[in-house]
Amino acid sequence: MxxxxxxxxxxxxxxxxxxxxxxxxxxxxxxxxxxxxxxxxxxxxxxxxxxxxxxxxxxxxxxxxxxxxxxxxxxxxxxxxxxxxxxxxxxxxxxxxxxxxxxxxxxxxxxxxxxxxxxxxLGITAIPGARLAGQYTYHDSCSALRECGIKAAPRLLLDAVQGLERLEMDESETCCGFGGTFAVKFEAISVAMAEQKVENALATGARYIVSTDTSCLMHLDAYIRREKKPIKTLHVADVLASGW
CATH class of the missing domain: 3.40.50 (Rossmann fold)
Structure with missing residues (x-):
């Protein structure tokens, strides 16, 4: 074990x-x-x-x-x-x-x-019983992709969730604009980057933006809530734990 x-x-x-x-x-x-x-x-x-x-x-x-x-x-x-x-x-x-x-x-x-x-x-590509209805688009966080080389793993797990369909957005690998202190020091640029990311996600028709990093998702969710955009953010763990 x-x-x-x-x-x-x-x-x-x-x-x-x-x-x-x-x-x-x-x-x-x-x-x-x-x-x-x-x-x-x-x-x-x-x-x-x-x-x-x-x-x-x-x-x-x-x-x-x-x-x-x-x-x-x-x-x-x-x-x-x-x-x-x-x-x-x-x-x-x-x-x-x-x-x-x-x-x-x-x-x-x-x-x-x-x-x-x-x-x-562990060699696991599906979580038994995971279920979530709808379509999602995936945001590759800078740290996951560039620091850890993570790209395929979250998609494999999410694609195996019953009822969930992936719709890839344009520029999924582009930064969301958070970057920790970057969002504080360069607020206008940070917000513009979040806007671009959310608009790319909305263009897919997806209901959810999913990622491995809560910091990115928090940043995007703040923009979504302020602008009242019809899309939600979810961490991959929350998706995999759904429906069972």
């Missing part, structure tokens, strides 16, 4: 806890033994992206403490490709040549975003 240590990012913990619970539901349904360390906090990405390398290293060191080395069949799984990308890639810079480099490399080898874990590690 695969043993999974949950890594629940700040966005999910504070704003979308049901997404975390739905991920647990899915992981347990496919036979995983799920654990959650309540001492865990942030991966350090906000500080790192803002240029505070020393401060982000402090947070990253705590992350290593919170997720000690496990056995051969023990993994760290998260519902956020953004945070997985931070740990998998940016930590290499933070811990290069340090006493914690080997410890980091152990974590790097066993941390996965939820859909890549299900498909690439």
């Amino acid at each position: 695969p043993i999974v240590d949950l890594f629940i990012p700040c966005f999910v913990d504070q704003l979308f806890p049901q997404t975390a619970m739905n991920m647990v539901k899915v992981l347990e349904a496919v036979g995983c033994e799920v654990h959650y360390n309540t001492n865990q906090t942030c991966c350090g990405q906000p500080a790192y992206n803002a240029g505070y390398k020393a401060e982000s290293c402090e947070v990253a060191t705590k992350f290593l403490d919170d997720f000690p080395a496990g056995g051969q069949n023990r993994y760290i799984v998260s519902p956020s490709a953004s945070c997985v990308g931070m740990v998998r890639n940016a930590y290499a810079e933070l811990f290069e040549g340090s006493a914690d480099q080997a410890r980091y490399q152990g974590v790097q080898r066993r941390i996965f975003e939820m859909t890549e874990f299900l498909v690439d590690v």
Whole structure:
């Protein structure tokens, strides 16, 4: 039985806890033994992206403490490709040549975003009983696609959901405009990028925009709500946990 240590990012913990619970539901349904360390906090990405390398290293060191080395069949799984990308890639810079480099490399080898874990590690391409009526379009988040190389896995799982049909939008790989502090520093550009993404999604006729990252979905949903657009955002975990 695969043993999974949950890594629940700040966005999910504070704003979308049901997404975390739905991920647990899915992981347990496919036979995983799920654990959650309540001492865990942030991966350090906000500080790192803002240029505070020393401060982000402090947070990253705590992350290593919170997720000690496990056995051969023990993994760290998260519902956020953004945070997985931070740990998998940016930590290499933070811990290069340090006493914690080997410890980091152990974590790097066993941390996965939820859909890549299900498909690439466990070989699962469908969640039994998952059901959601309608059509969806998929947003490739920058972190999932460019930092983690995730593209096929979420689509395979979503396409197997009963009643759900995929309609690919134009420029599905283009940034939604969130980018963390980018949305604060360059608000007008950020909003324009969200508008473009939502309009591309609407052009497909889809009812849902689905992605691996709640941060992207939160950004798009804010635009959708403000402009009263007829489309909804859903995290892939929420879709896979639907109907059963």
